[in-house]
Amino acid sequence: MELYCDYRPRSKRKIVEVEHNQKWMLTASMFIAVVADVKCRIKDQSDLYIDENSSEEEVKLIIRDTAIAIENMLLEADYLGLGTCWTGWYRQKEIRAVLGVPDDKYVCGVICVGYADEKPKQRPRRALEDMVYYDTWGNKR
Template structure:
């Protein structure tokens, strides 16, 4: 039986017409529900810096209400998804805080629903929480020691067997010529991006890492040689808030009607 001794909510509020957000604490669930219902605007709140103020919540509050940002475009369309895409960062420092099982499952569920060519769904996800195995993986992944601060790794594997029969001998590596390899990497990459965005949505942080060779990573997890590891995703609660990395302008990448 779980006994909740005290439940405190941290929330942010902005008075009508005011410029700034106020950070408040409440112990009244009904009050929080009312705010959540009534708020047309809000900001997502988590263990991150907010307007220059570092809010460390580890263990301090039992429940944190996340008021989702909901801005409405002039045409009435909700831009919350775009906001989350904009907020996501590659995080390389994590809090010493476990990822709740429900959140982990929800993140994996987002990958399950990803689209794939001919609906082949050529992916397998290996969840790693063991310190010993994480250590081996981070060493194989260009000795990126920061990875060890993440409580969970998700090793994302593409399986060519949805396109090539088991009878045909295939051993994959970075130089493999099989055209199907491109297809399974493409599809698995979509599912990985779902993971990154769903994690962001849940207030979790991630970093896609892939600074490894197939032959270094596969044996650690007994992955057969006809599978291709597309990435090792670190997952946890972020303990840093890096500035956004630059992106090209839309004009540099979008063309209309012809190249």
């Protein structure tokens, strides 16, 4: 996994352009793009290309592991008193071009980091009974 941190206004604007122009992103002080090194577990596939349409199992595991790392970064940022938003509304081809990320890597997310200007209430959460099965699939208590 690699991290690409940027806080320069020009680079941020270019990222926002490929993120469907979500202008609110520019209010964050810093972006962190988290990039999965797709070949870290698949050494023998030199021609591997991964984008939104890929289905390879190992690739999914690599992206899963990187997503876990992102989630931990969000938790740590929260612990440090920072606000974050995980964004991913881009096409790989476009975000790679903006960041100079090679085609054999996968941009798993761009995290906006800053100081929150609001303290939203906790959002309603689904009740556990609605989504938990016990022992076997479909079995509710």
